[in-house]
Amino acid sequence: MVPKVLIVLTSHNKLGDTDRLTGWYLPEFAHPYDEFKAAGFEITVASPKGGVAPLDASSVEMFKNDPSSARFLDENTALWENTEKLESFLGKADQFDAIFYPGGHGPMFDLAIDVTSQKLIAEFASKGKVVSAVCHGPAVFVNVKTEDGEIYLKGKQVTGFSNAEEEQVQLTKEMPFLLEDRLVEITGGKFVKADEPWGVKVVVDGKLITGQNPASAKKVGEAIVKAASAA
Template identity: 85%
Template sequence: MAPKVLVVLTSHEKLGNTGRLTGWYLPEFAHPYDGFKAAGFEVTVASPKGGVAPLDAGSVEMFKNDPSSVKFLNQNKELWENTEKLESFLGKADQFDAIFYPGGHGPMFDLPIDATSQKLIVEFASKGKIVSAVCHGPAAFVNVKTEDGEYFLRGKEVTGFSNVEEDQVQLSKEMPFLLEDRLIEATGGKFVKADEPWGVKVVVDGKLITGQNPASAKRVGEAIVEALSTA
């Protein structure tokens, strides 16, 4: 039976108080998706509100010369324009092999405080499923606590969009928090990152798979495929 991945996209489209729009980041879904489909995986897409999950137009422009992103944009609009409501998947972790959160700045605003998302992450983890995210996607994990009241990430090695990278895109002041800081807090100091900003960094800690930035998205997808192929 083909492995099944539940992809969770943000429903948030406003970039802080800038008046600009945001959402999920194109290559951070497109590149892993290529790997999932090549491996024969089934992909289901959800978001907190359901319906259209906002795509960050800036990522479309930034990756307009990236064949993977362009192909995904042109051929797969139904994936993010008709997402299923996240709450409909509660109690259904057994139907999937992994849950994956692409990044973009949108996830920084809605996913960390989404109770349904938090419950799903705990459910997937408790069932021994892959829990994964890239770039700002790990923001979905920072407030998740297990049944014993401890952080889900406590003691786990993790990566995500770094403070330096956030500074370099000049959005640190617009974020509700800095992801690196919160990941350090939630893990108890086990945040790691590439030697240089924007370098590829993927961390596999048991069933938890995280990537640092857009450049890491393809490798995150490969790590998920590898994990499920050897399970």
């Protein structure tokens, strides 16, 4: 059987009430994509609105000298310009081995409060599938409840973009909430992070896989492949 992963991108392109553009973050899709392709995964890409999922232009500039990101940008435009509507995947978790949410600031504004996404995550979790996200991607979990009404992240170990990292990119005030604070609260203090900002940190708690920041994206991809292959 060919392993299959559903990748969910943000449809949101603005930083709060400002005119600054955002979206999903290039290496957080590109680096795991390399791992998925090398492992022979079939890749499906969705977003809340379908169609073009906005790529954060600042990530293109930041990672223009990163071979993986540059190659991905050059060869895979169709993946994020022709996404399928997220709602079309409800009830289809059995068709996939994993669901993965790249970060970027976009998910903080749409996927964190998207009811369809929440239902889909609960469905994947209930079916014993790999559920994963990196950087701001774990924002998608903060409002998820399991099918029996429990808080999905309660008692689970998790990581995500830290307060210190948010402060260093000077976007703390633009965020609807601080991801680290919310994850600490929801998990009951189970949030963990690298010793220093921007360090690689990947946390595996059963079938839940999270990464802290862009530097963690490749290792997140590796962990997803390992967990999905063991299913």
